[in-house]
Amino acid sequence: MNYFPDEVIEHVFDFVTSHKDRNTISLVCKSWYKIERFSRQQVFIGNCYAINPERLLRRFPCFKSLTLKGKPHFADFNLVPHEWGGFVQPWIEALARGRVGLEELRLKRMVVTDESLELLSRSFASFKSLVLVSCEGFTTDGLASIAANCRHLQELDLQENEIDDHRGQWLSCFPDTCTTLVTLNFACLEGETNLVALERLVARSPNLKSLKLNRAVPLDALARLMLCAPQIVDLGVGSYENDPDSESYLKLKAAIKKCTSLRSLSGFLEAAPHCLSAFHPICHNLTSLNLSYAAEIHGSHLIKLIQHCKNLQRLWILDSIGDNGLEVVASTCKELQELRVFPCDLVGVGDTTVTEEGLVAISAGCPKLHSILYFCNQMTNAALIIVAKNCPNFIRFRLCILEPNKPDHETSQPLDEGFGAIVKACKSLRRLSVSGLLTDQVFYYIGMYANQLEMLSIAFAGDTDKGMLSVLNGCKKMRKLEIRDSPFGDKALLADVNKYETMRSLWMSSCEVTLSGCKRLAQKAPWLNVEIINENDNNRMEQNGHEGRQKVDKMYLYRTVVGTRMDVPPFVWIL
Amino acid sequence: MEVSNSCSSFSSNSCHSESSVNLSLSLTFASTSPQRDTRQNWPPIKPLLRDTLKGRRIISHGDDTSLFVKVYMEGVPIGRKLDLCAFSGYESLLENLSHMFDTSIICGNRDRKNHVLTYQDKDGDWMMVGDIPWDMFLETVRRLKITRPERC
Numbered sequence: 165m166n167y168f169p170d171e172v173i174e175h176v177f178d179f180v181t182s183h184k185d186r187n188t189i190s191l192v193c194k195s196w197y198k199i200e201r202f203s204r205q206q207v208f209i210g211n212c213y214a215i216n217p218e219r220l221l222r223r224f225p226c227f228k229s230l231t232l233k234g235k236p237h238f239a240d241f242n243l244v245p246h247e248w249g250g251f252v253q254p255w256i257e258a259l260a261r262g263r264v265g266l267e268e269l270r271l272k273r274m275v276v277t278d279e280s281l282e283l284l285s286r287s288f289a290s291f292k293s294l295v296l297v298s299c300e301g302f303t304t305d306g307l308a309s310i311a312a313n314c315r316h317l318q319e320l321d322l323q324e325n326e327i328d329d330h331r332g333q334w335l336s337c338f339p340d341t342c343t344t345l346v347t348l349n350f351a352c353l354e355g356e357t358n359l360v361a362l363e364r365l366v367a368r369s370p371n372l373k374s375l376k377l378n379r380a381v382p383l384d385a386l387a388r389l390m391l392c393a394p395q396i397v398d399l400g401v402g403s404y405e406n407d408p409d410s411e412s413y414l415k416l417k418a419a420i421k422k423c424t425s426l427r428s429l430s431g432f433l434e435a436a437p438h439c440l441s442a443f444h445p446i447c448h449n450l451t452s453l454n455l456s457y458a459a460e461i462h463g464s465h466l467i468k469l470i471q472h473c474k475n476l477q478r479l480w481i482l483d484s485i486g487d488n489g490l491e492v493v494a495s496t497c498k499e500l501q502e503l504r505v506f507p508c509d510l511v512g513v514g515d516t517t518v519t520e521e522g523l524v525a526i527s528a529g530c531p532k533l534h535s536i537l538y539f540c541n542q543m544t545n546a547a548l549i550i551v552a553k554n555c556p557n558f559i560r561f562r563l564c565i566l567e568p569n570k571p572d573h574e575t576s577q578p579l580d581e582g583f584g585a586i587v588k589a590c591k592s593l594r595r596l597s598v599s600g601l602l603t604d605q606v607f608y609y610i611g612m613y614a615n616q617l618e619m620l621s622i623a624f625a626g627d628t629d630k631g632m633l634s635v636l637n638g639c640k641k642m643r644k645l646e647i648r649d650s651p652f653g654d655k656a657l658l659a660d661v662n663k664y665e666t667m668r669s670l671w672m673s674s675c676e677v678t679l680s681g682c683k684r685l686a687q688k689a690p691w692l693n694v695e696i697i698n699e700n701d702n703n704r705m706e707q708n709g710h711e712g713r714q715k716v717d718k719m720y721l722y723r724t725v726v727g728t729r730m731d732v733p734p735f736v737w738i739l
Numbered sequence: 740m741e742v743s744n745s746c747s748s749f750s751s752n753s754c755h756s757e758s759s760v761n762l763s764l765s766l767t768f769a770s771t772s773p774q775r776d777t778r779q780n781w782p783p784i785k786p787l788l789r790d791t792l793k794g795r796r797i798i799s800h801g802d803d804t805s806l807f808v809k810v811y812m813e814g815v816p817i818g819r820k821l822d823l824c825a826f827s828g829y830e831s832l833l834e835n836l837s838h839m840f841d842t843s844i845i846c847g848n849r850d851r852k853n854h855v856l857t858y859q860d861k862d863g864d865w866m867m868v869g870d871i872p873w874d875m876f877l878e879t880v881r882r883l884k885i886t887r888p889e890r891c
Contacts, residue, residue, distance in 0.1 A: 215887055240786075241784070249782045457788065507784065510784075
């Protein structure tokens with residue numbers, strides 16, 4: 165290969181975009197490492213503490229796009245305190261100093277401040293795309309800086325962030341000369357929206373393909389917006405209180421008919437039942453439908469809508485749709501690839517939920533299904549075995565039985581055999597979440613059969629350390645392991661310290677791991693950061709005479725090449 | 740084969756009847772984690788979804804239940820929220836609403852002078868308040884609207 169000049173090799177590398185593949189390429193030889201280094205455009209950093217900005221810049225001087233992830237996944241469920249870390253500020257500062265030609269920044273579970281957004285908006289002249297997922301720490305003032313200063317902004321995508329809404333005029337901060345927007349998603353903002361500024365912005369953005377509104381955008385505004393942007397592909401409806409006979413509603417129906425490019429629908433944050441029928445005419449074009457926030461819509465209306473959606477590939481819905489609703493999905497949505505069913509009623513006194521029957525129906529009716537997240541009240545081994553047989557192509561299988569430790573509701577047995585069938589049949593399984601009553605046996609199956617498994621989530625499961633050991637020994641491709649409320653302790657934690665070098669991270673909370681066990685691990689593996697998160701009894705652990713045997717509430721460990729981080733809050737202890 | 744298991748008082752490799760397994764496990768787990776009884780942060784759903792579901796009308800706190808519905812007066816863009824469980828029946832509801840909106844509100848018969856109370860049921864249809872028994876009404880009501888006198 166070395167008889168090609170570098171430019172040719174570089175051109176070939178341009179076709180390789182996946183960061184995993186590029187990492188592999190760079191290992192082939194020194195010359196390829198060098199060429200790849202200078203030509204890498206998009207850098208992905210799965211754990212912002214595994215490396216630092218200086219080393220990033222040293223290795224990849226020419227990148228344009230950066231993806232950073234901060235807090236561990238369980239932070240989504242309140243298990244990680246807000247001040248734990250994951251600050252983007254040092255990264256933006258370093259990139260600005262290094263004069264990186266940054267065009268795209270994608271952050272997940274990071275702390276972003278208004279100061280960071282302001283610096284970002286002023287430091288990179290070609291900046292085009294900002295995607296923030298599950299981030300926090302900023303306000304609409306920060307958004308105003310982005311709007312005002314990023315002259316070539318194409319994408320502003322805010323997904324499920326905690327944003328302090330100052331009810332300011334951030335939308336009117338987009339200059340009149342800004343006509344380049346392709347994506348605008350502000351669904352997670354809680355406050356009022358300047359509708360006039362929004363309409364003007366949409367009207368002067370001919371390339372706008374994705375628009376997701378917050379709950380403060382009412383029906384008549386929605387109708388006007390859709391008339392301005394009939395080219396829209398992805399729409400997030402905000403508020404949807406309507407009176408079916410009103411003029412606004414009729415205008416909306418007319419506007420919807422014109423949106424022939426619409427493929428993805430979401431939102432309905434405050435929705436009245438009748439609203440959905442306005443969308444029936446374009447349902448056959450939809451490939452993605454997210455109704456998981458439409459808590460007020462009755463199952464029957466959901467079903468009526470879905471009956472029109474023959475080409476759906478992705479469906480996120482609440483369990484108020486019921487098993488019979490899922491049967492309708494199974495018979496209508498033959499192209500379905502991804503399904504998520506969320507619980508409507510957290511207290512458990514709900515009227516309709518879904519059971520194993522709904523899951524079986526979907527598995528039988530949707531041959532292309534490869535990803536599922538399913539919250540339900542009950543499950544059986546028999547059902548899981550049928551599902552495994554119907555869908556051997558699962559890549560992601562996440563089952564959450566609402567009541568922890570609940571056994572097979574017909575046989576009262578643990579659900580080991582059911583999940584065992586899933587991992588045996590689904591040879592491409594990369595992500596798995598287990599629940600219900602489970603013994604060490606299920607982990608034996610997982611270790612034995614789940615060869616491609618990269619991420620495993622365990623809660624209230626297992627009997628002994630053997631369970632965790634089976635997983636650590638068996639799953640060669642494991643990258644992220646997160647465990648809560650399960651009886652795994654030091655013996656499993658310390659059995660194979662080198663395993664953690666092949667993984668991104670391990671989370672264990674409310675398990676049997678002790679402080680001395682964690683200390684021993686930290687000693688054996690200096691290239692790991694072993695963090696103890698102790699919100700309540702900060703210093704008690706050290707002063708207490710029994711410290712060695714004291715159980716650790718939350719432990720988070722991850723491989724890193726830059727040692728202990730400097731921004732540790734007082735309640736986090738790095739061993 | 741024997742694995743030390745610091746939390747279990749029974750051996751891990753013998754057969755048990757299902758109920759004793761459940762019982763043992765729940766007793767076992769009670770000692771491992773101080774937060775076990777509160778089942779904190781479970782089920783694993785994101786805060787935004789959790790808040791959306793909490794914003795739903797029906798909230799149960801043990802024996803007390805609240806049923807919050809939105810009430811709009813036609814022509815007035817800002818609505819109110821009302822806990823219907825706080826009322827014993829239609830009479831107290833009407834009385835309270837008349838007071839809240841400072842006008843006379845009736846239900847049932849059409850009237851040129853008074854505002855008439857209507858509700859949206861779980862099928863999405865707008866109906867006159869007062870036709871069905873109060874308990875049935877509570878189960879089906881989604882929102883209330885006080886209409887202008889001539890409308891009905």
